[in-house]
Structure formats: structure tokens, C-alpha cells
Amino acid sequence: MVFEKVLVPLKLNESTRRVESLATSVSGFGARSVVLVHVVGPDAGPGSHGNTDLLENRCAMFSNLGLRVEHRTVWYSDSGVVTRVAREIGADCIAASWKPKNWIQRSFSGSMIMDTIRTTDVPVFVHKQPLLPSWSDPKGPILYATAFDVVDRFALPLLNRNDFGPGHVILLHSADRAPDPQTERARREQAEGTLGRLAARCLNRSVTTMSLTGQPERVIPRQARLAGARMVVIGKSATVQDGPRPIGRTAEAVVHARGVSVFVLPADAPVLHASGSWDPEEYSS
Amino acid sequence: MSQTNTPTERFAGVPLALTGAGLAVFITVMALQPVWVLDIIRLLHRFVAARLSAWYVLSASAFVVAALYLAFSRHGLKIIGRPDERPRFSLSAWLTLLLSAGLGLGVLFLGVADTLTRFAAPSTGVAPYGSEAAREAMQTVYLQWGIHMWAIPLVTGLALGWFHFRRDTPIRLSSTLFPLVGFRAERYPGHVVNACVVLGGAVAAASTLGFASLQLAAGVSSLFGLEDSPALVLASLLVITAIPMSLVLLKRHRQVQLLRRPATISAGVLMLLLLLIGPGNWILSFFSTTLGDYLTNLPGLALGSGVIAGGHASGEQSLFYWAFWMVWAPFTGVFLVSVSRGRTIRSCVIASLTIPVVGILLVLAISAGAGLYLELERGILVADAIASAPESAMFVILSEFRFSFVLRFVLVLIVGGFGVVMLDSSSWFLSRLSLPADSSMKLFTRVLWLVLTGALAAVMVVSAGMTGFRSLVIVAALPVMPVLLLSLAGLIWALRYEDREKSASVS
Structure with a gap:
């Protein structure tokens, strides 16, 4: 396999179709195992990280394609959170689904994926x-x-x-x-x-x-x-x-x-x- | 052994063929049906004045902004020519050459005539023949002969010079467009661009030749009491054209350029004499006052197209000047940049926008100021006479001072000298633009351009006079203006490409 461990930052409000499509792509470029990291946003209410059914459902999407899957939940602390987690777990690739933003949105809220690409030293796959x-x-x-x-x-x-x-x-x-x-x-x-x-x-x-x-x-x-x-x-x-x-x-x-x-x-x-x-x-x- | 030519070599004569044939047809039709042709030119002129004048005004200001950007951005420290190239001229020789670039035919003719005409009929509601009208007239003429006049050729010259000296491309406007259009710059689109620029240059040269002939005839008439007739104008034109033509045919054309220095020195001496004989103190204080007015009001003056004032007068007059400097830009620009080779872009821009500008504004203040002094201080009415016969402007003014015969005689020699030098230089440059550097047709092409320029000036002088020339220049600048703006874009592209090249080699 090309990649031993692929970190996939995930938000549970992403559509099923988008996550399925991402899972197909990740399995297609030679990943052995996947770590789904549920990033809970700073504005998330109590219990937003407790939607375990949905998280299990997302994990199943990846495991159905023959990938070993584990998951974690992390709180969003700063724009380098994904990079930090990737380093901690020893991920050799990061794969994320891209949500298009226009330049005004980008100016105000930034982009976690871009921040991750900027700070990480492992390959990043951006699925669109x-x-x-x-x-x-x-x-x-x-x-x-x-x-x-x-x-x-x-x-x-x-x-x-x-x-x-x-x-x-x-x-x-x-x-x-x-x-x-x-x-x-x-x-x-x-x-x-x-x-x-x-x-x-x-x-x-x-x-x-x-x-x-x-x-x-x-x-x-x-x-x-x-x-x-x-x-x-x-x-x-x-x-x-x-x-x-x-x-x-x-x-x-x-x-x-x-x-x-x-x-x-x-x-x-x-x-x-x-x-x-x-x-x-x-x-x- | 068969030899195949590259597309560049195969079509090298296209600009020459296009412009030569186009001009020959134009001259023939103009000679046969002058009324029709003039009607078309005036129609186009009215169209440009009504619909496109703002483009001319904004473009002229854009060149000033571009010149300042080139000087004070990171590009300002780049050397014109090879990065390790040394300046060709010493500092004093370089500054003298830049100063001499400012002294020419136009300033002693158009500059003076337009100032006095404007003094007699101001466009902004100021009372004519008063001191306010004088200040307003001088501000406008400073605008037309000031920083803008130099920024247009300077930026064009920097583009041409950068590509020629640094990138070894032929000295043509199409070369500066290569970054934008690629290899199309070497094919028909590029040839059409070159043809437009050459055509504009030919019109510029013919107009200046026409102005010189009109002024020479007025001078001879003023000196010897002859009638200022079309025949005298044509004879003057013939003399000015015949001298460079015969020297080119005898292959002694380098000797023509020997006239440049005495003509420039004579013009300087004439101005000095006018200061000494005439009201030197009054003129210098008038110069400082009007220079202050110009610098204070520059942005408003520069961006005013005259639309609010009725679409005429200052706007219309400035339109001609912006067009005139644009069609002249490749010629003057190449001179400015050639003498600045080996120096930084910053020093070239700063020197070109100060030394010749101050020189030419001082000449204007002395020559036109002398006429205004006669009107304002001595009550001698010269403005109306000049407004009705602009070509005689300087002779009318000089006739009111001591040693007037000598002064006018010197002026006749200066006008003749500058006319011959201008025609010779422009024919050389037109040949250079329309043929490859290694062409075997150089002699033929120079003669061709001398003939075509002379013929165009002759038919225009006879049928249309000064107003016809002004209209023709405005129309000829129409295709040249976008080309000059694109060449500026090409220059900035090339400068940035060089930065990227450098940063790539460092990393």
C-alpha cells in the first residue's frame, strides 16, 4: 500500500454523498487504514460530538471499501489542529473533502484545509x-x-x-x-x-x-x-x-x-x- | 543548396509594403481630391474628439503614472541594457543630450503660437488679453509641453529599449508585445502593429516638416518682405527635403547630424539674447509664477478633457498634443533610452522628467513670455496677429525687439537646421522600424521615406494647412495609442518575468 495511515478530518454535517465519494477516492489511491477525525467546531453546542451513530455510519462507509478504520474526536483549537493530530498519530497522508468558498468567505473565515496544507509536511488529498x-x-x-x-x-x-x-x-x-x-x-x-x-x-x-x-x-x-x-x-x-x-x-x-x-x-x-x-x-x- | 527563410525573414518587408503603399495611395487621392479626403479626416477627428478624447487624456496621464511606477518600484534599480553594462556617456554629456532633446522645432512654433492664441481666446471664462489669461495660457502650454510630453515617449522608449538592449529583439513595437501575444508578434498581427506605428511616425514627421516649412516661409517673408504664399511654403519644404535627400544619395547622410549641435546651440543663444535684450527679469519672474501655477494645478489640468468647458479649446488643443506625442513617442523614446543605456531605469526616468522638462518650459517662458510681455507691459498687440498667422509667431515677437533682423535671421537658420535634422532622423528611424537591421534595401527605404514624408507634407500644406495637420495627427494616433499602452504592459510583464527568473535561480 502507498499510504499506511490516512487522516480524514470530518464534519458530521457533510453530506453522505460527499463522504462516500471521498471514501472511494481514498481507497483508490492506495490507503491501508484511515483515521476519521471528527473536528468539533468552536461554535458547536453541547452534545454535538456525541452523535456516535452518524460517526459510526461514516466509519462504515470507509470500512465497506476494505479500509481499516478508527475514529477520534478533537476540539477545534486553532488552524493547526489537523496537522498536530496527524503528527501525533503518525499519519502519512491527509485527505479531506473540499467545501467551496468564495473569496469573501475565505477572507473572513479562512479555510482549515488550506491551513492544513500550509502547515503539514505530509501529502494532502483534497477531494472535490x-x-x-x-x-x-x-x-x-x-x-x-x-x-x-x-x-x-x-x-x-x-x-x-x-x-x-x-x-x-x-x-x-x-x-x-x-x-x-x-x-x-x-x-x-x-x-x-x-x-x-x-x-x-x-x-x-x-x-x-x-x-x-x-x-x-x-x-x-x-x-x-x-x-x-x-x-x-x-x-x-x-x-x-x-x-x-x-x-x-x-x-x-x-x-x-x-x-x-x-x-x-x-x-x-x-x-x-x-x-x-x-x-x-x-x-x- | 536550397535556403528556406523563417516567417520573420519572409515577411520582414510587410510593414514597409503596407505603410508605403497606404501612404502613396493617400497622397495620390489627397492630391486629386483634397476636399473629399479632408472631409473624411475632419469626420474622423470629430468622432475622436466626441467619443474617444477621454481615452487620450487618461492614456497620457497613465504614462506619467507608469513612469513614476517604473522609477520608484523595485524595477527602478534595473540597468537599461545588460545587467553589467556601464553608461555610454559621462554624466554631463548625458544631461546635455537629454536637454538637447527638448529643444526643437515645435516649441518655437506651436508652443509660442498656442500660448498667444489662447491668451487672446481663453476657454475657461477668463477675460482675454489680461494677466489671468496669460497665466492660464502658460499653465496649459506647460501641461502640453511638460511632464506628460516626456512621460509618453520615455515609457515607450523604455519598452523598446528594454526589449532591444536586454533581450536582443529588433527595435520594433511588435517586439514589446511578444509577452502578450507570443509568436503572433512575429507574424501578420505584429506587422500590422508595426505598420500602424510607422504610419503614425510618417504623419508625425510630415506634420513637423509642414510646420517647419510654414515657419521658414514666414521667416523668409518677414526678413525680405516677400509675400507668404503657398509657393514660398513649397519652396521651403523643397529645400528642407532636398538637403537630407541629396546627402543620403551621396551616402554622406552622417553629415546631416553635424547640423544638430549648431542648431541647438543657436537656439540656446537666441533664448539667452532674448533674455538679455528683452525683459529678462520680468520673464524669469513670470516663469517662476507660472511654473508654480502648473505644479499646483497639474492633476486637475492633466485630467481635464475640456468636456465641461464645451469640448473645445484646452481639451481640443490638448487632444492634438497627446496625439502628437504618441505618434512621436517611438522616435523620441528610443533617443532618450539610447543615451541612457547603462544607467538605471530610475535615473533615466528622473532625469528625463526633470532636465528636458525644465529646459523646454524655460524656453517656452522666454519665447512665449516675451510675446505676453509685449501685450501686457508695452501694449503692443501681437496676439491677434499670431492667432491669424500662427506660423509667424516668433518672427512677430522678435520684430519688436532690438537687433530684430539678426534675431529673425538666426531663427530662420535654426528652423531650417532643425527641419533638416528632424527629417533625416525620422527617415532613418522609419527605415529602421520598417525593415530588418541587416536589410540590403536601407538606401532605397530611406529615400522612399524622405519622398513620402515630403510629398505628404506638401499635399497637406497646400490643401489643408495647420488645422488639417492637427486633424491628421489626431486620427493617426488612434491606432498608436492602444499599441503604446500594450507595449507598457509588455514591459511590465518582461520586468516581472526577469524577477521570477532571478528568484527561481536563487531557490
Whole structure:
């Protein structure tokens, strides 16, 4: 299995259909066990964490798909609660269902998933319901948006694994146009060459490469929808700085894009072992 | 061995063919049916004045804001040219070159004539022929010849220069649009853009040539008592065109540029003489007062399109100036940026928006101020005479001072010199814009542009006069304005791309 323990933060007011869909996706990318973490909001009344029937029902949805399930209830204390719990239980992935918010809602109430992506050092899967069926086919390809940075070292072995989800892989690189024709031609040639080399490393998959010109935050969701991609795999920013790495403009925009499920990989990613699991304590620098 | 040309090489002559053919057809039709063509030009002019004038006004102010942004943002510290490039000129030589860029034909003709015309017929309800009318006229003319006049070419020049010096692209407006439209900038859309800019440049050059001819004829008439007739204007035009043409044909065109320095020095000496012979103290105090008025009222003046005042006068006059600076922008801009190569964007912007601006405003204060002094202090009525014959403005003013024959004779030489230099420079630049740098048709193209510019000026002078030129310039600037704004967007894109490149290489 690719992931030993996947943490799934859950609110009990999420619709059954949404949770079912999330469970199907989590079982599809190679998880062995799932820890459902019921985050009780700060404004929740007494007894809101006691709806054990509903929680059991949610657990059953995951266990019916062959996943080992346990659950916990935690109080929302701050935006880093999910990250902290993930670290405590030794989760190697976090999977959450995305509730769309417009920019006004985001400005006022923020987003727990974005805070989690920002603070965690494990991969985060953000599941979204497509607005149109053609936007995301459960058997569709996986689109890996590469920025030709350190994330590739971690992403390619992951994509190469059949238990990460069967099917076709699209390697997409998109970048802004260079200011002059000569540099632009060189940039395109270099991008196509690098994509070819990356594709050659995905031996277990059929791979298509795409090198496109344009703002990545717009190009990636558009291409994902056009291809009916199952999910977009994208890395957080690889910029070196003090403190936690930022999400990056592109990854943040793709996470916010409607109807496109996203698998966000940290740039300081744990090394994926050929044995089928990784040690979360071991990091590639 | 077969040789295949790239699309760029294959279509390199397209802007030349488009503009050359278009201008030739226009000149022929104008010569045969001047009334029809003028009616169309006036119709388009009225359309622009009624529907699009605000775009011209806002664009002109946008260039000022853009220039200040480029200077005081993080881009201001970037070097024009290669990052390690050293300045080509010493500080004093550079500042002198920038100052000389401000002295030209227009200021001694349009600037003076428009000030006095406005003094005689102010648009804002101020009583004509009074001191308030003088201050108001000077404020408006400062606006038209001040910071805005320099910001438009400066920003355009920075875009052209940045792409040419830093990214090794041809010196064409289409190159600055590459970040926005990609390889289409090298194909027909790019050629159409270049053709519009070249066409605008040809109209600008022809207008200035026409103004020079009118002024030269007025000067000769004033000196020797000849009748200021169309024949005299055409003869002046022929002389101004013939000199660069013959030197280009003899392949001695570099000698034309030798005229620039004496003409500039003579203009400076003329202004100094006017200060010494004329009311120097009065002019300098008038300059400081009106400069204060201009700086105080700049935002309101700059953003006023004249709609509330009735859609004419200051708005209409400024519309022509914004259009004129836009069609001239690639020429002047490339000069400003070429002499600033190796210096930072910040120093180029600060120097270009101060040195030539102060220089040109001082020249305006001396030349137009002398005319206003005659009206206000000595009771000599020159404004009405100038309003009816604007081309004779400076000669009418100079004739009222001591040594007037000498002063007017020097002015005739200055006008002729500047006319020849301007025509030679513009033909060189038009060739540069319309052909690749390594083209074998350079001589033919320069001659072609000299002929077309001269012919366009001739038909316009004969059939339409100054008002026709003004209308034609306003219409010609219509396609140029969006191109200049897009080139600004392209420049900012390129500057930001460079920042991203740098931060990517650091990480």
C-alpha cells in the first residue's frame, strides 16, 4: 500500500454523498487504514460530538471499501489542529473533502484545509465534487503538474506505482511566456526535453506529456477538466526560506479551482520506499 | 543548396509594403481630391474628439503614472541594457543630450503660437488679453509641453529599449508585445502593429516638416518682405527635403547630424539674447509664477478633457498634443533610452522628467513670455496677429525687439537646421522600424521615406494647412495609442518575468 495511515478530518454535517465519494477516492489511491477525525467546531453546542451513530455510519462507509478504520474526536483549537493530530498519530497522508468558498468567505473565515496544507509536511488529498461529470472521471488519468523542481523526486516514484491508482498519467508543465522569441523557443525546447526525461522514468504507466504556455494557475485546472482527470498531483512551492514552506501561488490556485481533486505534495517530501511504505521520519532535503 | 527563410525573414518587408503603399495611395487621392479626403479626416477627428478624447487624456496621464511606477518600484534599480553594462556617456554629456532633446522645432512654433492664441481666446471664462489669461495660457502650454510630453515617449522608449538592449529583439513595437501575444508578434498581427506605428511616425514627421516649412516661409517673408504664399511654403519644404535627400544619395547622410549641435546651440543663444535684450527679469519672474501655477494645478489640468468647458479649446488643443506625442513617442523614446543605456531605469526616468522638462518650459517662458510681455507691459498687440498667422509667431515677437533682423535671421537658420535634422532622423528611424537591421534595401527605404514624408507634407500644406495637420495627427494616433499602452504592459510583464527568473535561480 502507498499510504499506511490516512487522516480524514470530518464534519458530521457533510453530506453522505460527499463522504462516500471521498471514501472511494481514498481507497483508490492506495490507503491501508484511515483515521476519521471528527473536528468539533468552536461554535458547536453541547452534545454535538456525541452523535456516535452518524460517526459510526461514516466509519462504515470507509470500512465497506476494505479500509481499516478508527475514529477520534478533537476540539477545534486553532488552524493547526489537523496537522498536530496527524503528527501525533503518525499519519502519512491527509485527505479531506473540499467545501467551496468564495473569496469573501475565505477572507473572513479562512479555510482549515488550506491551513492544513500550509502547515503539514505530509501529502494532502483534497477531494472535490465535479460540477460537470465530464470534468472528473473516476477512471480518468492522473495529471501531474510539474514545475521541474525538487517535488519531482518524490512525485515520480509515487506516480509509478500502480496501487496509487490505475490508468494513464499526464505530465503537464506550464509556464509564463518568456519576453522574447529566442528565450521562449529555448524554454519550450528545454521543457519538452525535461518532460520527455520525466516520462521515461514512469516505466509502469502510459504517459502523455504536455508543455503549455500560460499562467499555470489557469492552465492546470483547465487541462484537468478537459482531460477529465481523476486528480491533479501538484507540489507545494520549492522556494527555500526560513520556516515552513509556502503553498505557492500555483498550488493554492489549483486547490481553489472548482471541480478538480488535488493531491498536494510537500516539497520536503518523505522518501517513498520501494517496499511499499515510507518512514514519515525520513525526509529528503 | 536550397535556403528556406523563417516567417520573420519572409515577411520582414510587410510593414514597409503596407505603410508605403497606404501612404502613396493617400497622397495620390489627397492630391486629386483634397476636399473629399479632408472631409473624411475632419469626420474622423470629430468622432475622436466626441467619443474617444477621454481615452487620450487618461492614456497620457497613465504614462506619467507608469513612469513614476517604473522609477520608484523595485524595477527602478534595473540597468537599461545588460545587467553589467556601464553608461555610454559621462554624466554631463548625458544631461546635455537629454536637454538637447527638448529643444526643437515645435516649441518655437506651436508652443509660442498656442500660448498667444489662447491668451487672446481663453476657454475657461477668463477675460482675454489680461494677466489671468496669460497665466492660464502658460499653465496649459506647460501641461502640453511638460511632464506628460516626456512621460509618453520615455515609457515607450523604455519598452523598446528594454526589449532591444536586454533581450536582443529588433527595435520594433511588435517586439514589446511578444509577452502578450507570443509568436503572433512575429507574424501578420505584429506587422500590422508595426505598420500602424510607422504610419503614425510618417504623419508625425510630415506634420513637423509642414510646420517647419510654414515657419521658414514666414521667416523668409518677414526678413525680405516677400509675400507668404503657398509657393514660398513649397519652396521651403523643397529645400528642407532636398538637403537630407541629396546627402543620403551621396551616402554622406552622417553629415546631416553635424547640423544638430549648431542648431541647438543657436537656439540656446537666441533664448539667452532674448533674455538679455528683452525683459529678462520680468520673464524669469513670470516663469517662476507660472511654473508654480502648473505644479499646483497639474492633476486637475492633466485630467481635464475640456468636456465641461464645451469640448473645445484646452481639451481640443490638448487632444492634438497627446496625439502628437504618441505618434512621436517611438522616435523620441528610443533617443532618450539610447543615451541612457547603462544607467538605471530610475535615473533615466528622473532625469528625463526633470532636465528636458525644465529646459523646454524655460524656453517656452522666454519665447512665449516675451510675446505676453509685449501685450501686457508695452501694449503692443501681437496676439491677434499670431492667432491669424500662427506660423509667424516668433518672427512677430522678435520684430519688436532690438537687433530684430539678426534675431529673425538666426531663427530662420535654426528652423531650417532643425527641419533638416528632424527629417533625416525620422527617415532613418522609419527605415529602421520598417525593415530588418541587416536589410540590403536601407538606401532605397530611406529615400522612399524622405519622398513620402515630403510629398505628404506638401499635399497637406497646400490643401489643408495647420488645422488639417492637427486633424491628421489626431486620427493617426488612434491606432498608436492602444499599441503604446500594450507595449507598457509588455514591459511590465518582461520586468516581472526577469524577477521570477532571478528568484527561481536563487531557490
